[in-house]
Amino acid sequence: MTRDVQITFDCADPAGLAAFWAEALGYRLADPPPGFASWEQALDAMGIPPDQRNNASAVIDPEGRGPRLFFQRVPEDKETKNRVHLDVRAAPGLDGDARMAALEAEAERLISYGATPIRRHDPRPPLDAGHLVLADPEGNEFCLD
Numbered sequence: 001m002t003r004d005v006q007i008t009f010d011c012a013d014p015a016g017l018a019a020f021w022a023e024a025l026g027y028r029l030a031d032p033p034p035g036f037a038s039w040e041q042a043l044d045a046m047g048i049p050p051d052q053r054n055n056a057s058a059v060i061d062p063e064g065r066g067p068r069l070f071f072q073r074v075p076e077d078k079e080t081k082n083r084v085h086l087d088v089r090a091a092p093g094l095d096g097d098a099r100m101a102a103l104e105a106e107a108e109r110l111i112s113y114g115a116t117p118i119r120r121h122d123p124r125p126p127l128d129a130g131h132l133v134l135a136d137p138e139g140n141e142f143c144l145d
Contacts, residue, residue, distance in 0.1 A: 007067050008069075009069065010072060012138060013073075014073050017057075018058065020114055024088060024110055024113070028059060030057075082140055085140070090144045090145070095129060099123070103131065110144075115136060116135045121133070130145075131144060
């Protein structure tokens with residue numbers, strides 16, 4: 001039996017991190033509950049105080065293929081390297097210099113949204129086609145490959 005998967009991020013700013021990952025992956029914010037035109041209306045109806053409205057956020061794949069990403073506020077800061085990370089496929093079908101140029105271009109786009117470059121791994125055939133390691137705005141590492 002297969003199961004749906006949701007990937008959860010502990011973070012300080014759920015709305016900000018959700019916006020970054022929506023941009024990085026071509027996702028969109030999850031819709032508000034049925035019967036509400038906006039999240040503000042839903043949160044008002046639920047009685048959620050304004051200072052708690054950034055406790056959680058979620059983004060979804062508009063085509064319904066990828067997993068839902070859920071962002072939840074936690075009090076502690078990130079302290080160590082991720083044990084699990086996302087690989088963002090940014091250069092499918094490309095090799096060599098063309099692949100690395102496409103990865104660098106995508107890295108620059110994501111840097112403009114708050115990503116931080118960490119390191120570059122140049123291609124080492126036959127098994128490693130090369131990739132870039134970046135961190136999202138809260139320091140979660142991910143790869144562009």
